[in-house]
Amino acid sequence: MTIPVTRRRENTRARLLDAAAQVFAEVGLEGASVEAICERAGFTRGAFYSNFDSKDELFLQLAAAVAEQRITTVRARIDEFVKSGTLSADADPAELVQRVMDSGEDDRLSVLLMSEIRIHALRDATFAAAYLAQESALVSSIEGIIQGIVDSGLFALRVQVPAAAQILTVQWEGCMARGVIAGYDGEQLHRVGAEALARVVELILAPAVPPVGEKRPSA
Amino acid sequence: MTIPVTRRRENTRARLLDAAAQVFAEVGLEGASVEAICERAGFTRGAFYSNFDSKDELFLQLAAAVAEQRITTVRARIDEFVKSGTLSADADPAELVQRVMDSGEDDRLSVLLMSEIRIHALRDATFAAAYLAQESALVSSIEGIIQGIVDSGLFALRVQVPAAAQILTVQWEGCMARGVIAGYDGEQLHRVGAEALARVVELILAPAVPPVGEKRPSA
Missing domain, CATH: 1.10.10 (Arc Repressor Mutant, subunit A)
Structure with a gap:
């Protein structure tokens, strides 16, 4: 049984x-x-x-579950776009990011949760170690998603995949935290988060076939 | 008197x-x-x-004083580099950022202070308003520094000045907070902060004279 x-x-x-x-x-x-x-x-x-084991462990697990749900949604959305041909090299990156990130859910709770978990990690060394391990796992998932897009051959990057994952993660987190401080509602928060990502996506994207003479990072 | x-x-x-x-x-x-x-x-x-007026006001003023001191150092360093010809279009951006950000001081205290002020802003709406006003002033100062570099004609940007200032601020803050959580000492913290900025500076910089056919944002 x-x-x-x-x-x-x-x-x-x-x-x-x-x-x-x-x-x-x-x-x-x-x-x-x-x-x-x-x-x-x-x-x-x-x-x-x-x-x-503890309240701390419960909340780390909760943060992980929330992040994983988001990652799963993003991965599914991208797969769907690749299959349907929406994710083509001439698509508008800003619009794609908006659509990929649009989970239809209110992110305020998860942003507050992430922020409080981070605060706790700043103050407690034992919790910090668990937080960093969990964050590594999250960034690995994001690296996997980005690598998948690079492998599709539709886009190339101007930075290596780990740097791209780190820049995107930091930018999203920073802009969402600012949005919560500014008192944004769920919809505004979604908009600023997607805009922040789109700005960075535009910066890190290179054409799949680089123009002659342009240096391309060995990704 | x-x-x-x-x-x-x-x-x-x-x-x-x-x-x-x-x-x-x-x-x-x-x-x-x-x-x-x-x-x-x-x-x-x-x-x-x-x-x-209150302890809150004192700590906002302290954070502002710390940030202003950093901005003043950065601005002076850049002016010096412009005068001495160090800030030339063929200089290595990563190395320049390292040298511009190297204040010789331990940033741990200011990073912890920034982080705690941000936490407090997440939790207290009145404090949040004061925090956001102060952050706007800080970002304006950074915009001023970036605009000065653009005006020098040595570098052009792939994004507009306000977007550049925001991306740089968020990346620096996010990477420094992570460094504190990871228990880095002053020197390691300086290194990760400067590396994070350098990565983004390389992404946002465009050659002053764009190659034929390359789209350039109307800054």
């Missing part, structure tokens, strides 16, 4: 993560107690600690 | 800002009480409140 137990365990985890997201939205990371999360999810502290 | 009074007042402000930086380094923004800052500076609370 391994499968039902695993499934129940997965269900418990998912409900705890969901409850944590709700409590976080209401009171922030500091204010979100394990008790409040358990109460919201309808579980005991025992159920909590059989799934997560 | 206006001048001596103003001078004494300036001196009091400077000593309070200096004490605030020291206390901040020891206990962070939350932990730095007005009392502790006054005690360190050797002033009464009366002296504090005749110079600053």
Whole structure:
């Protein structure tokens, strides 16, 4: 009977993560107690600690889940565009980025979550190590997506793939955090995030066939 | 006797800002009480409140002072390079950025201060407004520096000046915050910050005279 137990365990985890997201939205990371999360999810502290070592671990997992969902959406959208021929070398990069990033969801919660996780990492060395490991995994996923686009031969880059992934990640995060500080709603936030990415995408894109005499990075 | 009074007042402000930086380094923004800052500076609370409305205002002023000092150093360094002919179109951008950003100071304190001020702005709407106003002033200063370089005719940009200023600011801040989380010392932090800027500078720079057929943004 391994499968039902695993499934129940997965269900418990998912409900705890969901409850944590709700409590976080209401009171922030500091204010979100394990008790409040358990109460919201309808579980005991025992159920909590059989799934997560600590509140810190829960929130890192939540941030990872949110980021992974976003990455999966972006990857699926790009695959779809490649198949349908939308992602062609003469397409407008800014418009493509808008469409790729348009998940239809409100990003405010995830931006606040990312920001609070980053704050916590700035203040706590143990948490910082876990945060950096998780961020590496995220940047690797983004590198994979970019490498896929380069491999399609439709676009070439003026920088190497890891640098492109890092610049895009930093730019997106920085602009989204600023948008939250400015009090933007979900739609405005989406717009500034996509605009920031589009500006950088235009800078890092090179024509697939470089003009004579133009140096091309060995990617 | 206006001048001596103003001078004494300036001196009091400077000593309070200096004490605030020291206390901040020891206990962070939350932990730095007005009392502790006054005690360190050797002033009464009366002296504090005749110079600053609140602890928030003091720390915004401190962040502004730190940023202004950095901007002044960068501007002076660039002027010097322009005069000495170091800033020529065939110079290596990465090396120039390294030399322009090398203030000889440890940036860790200012990065932590910037990060904590940003956190506070994410959490407090009133503070957010003051933070955004101050950030606009900072970005304007950076735009001024970039415009000066463009006006010198040595370099042209592939993006407009405000976009260049924003990308550079976000990249620097994002990479420095990551460096602090990674536990880098002052020297490592300087290196990652300068490398991040250099990568972006190389992307946004266009030759002053564009090759035939290359589109150039109407800056």
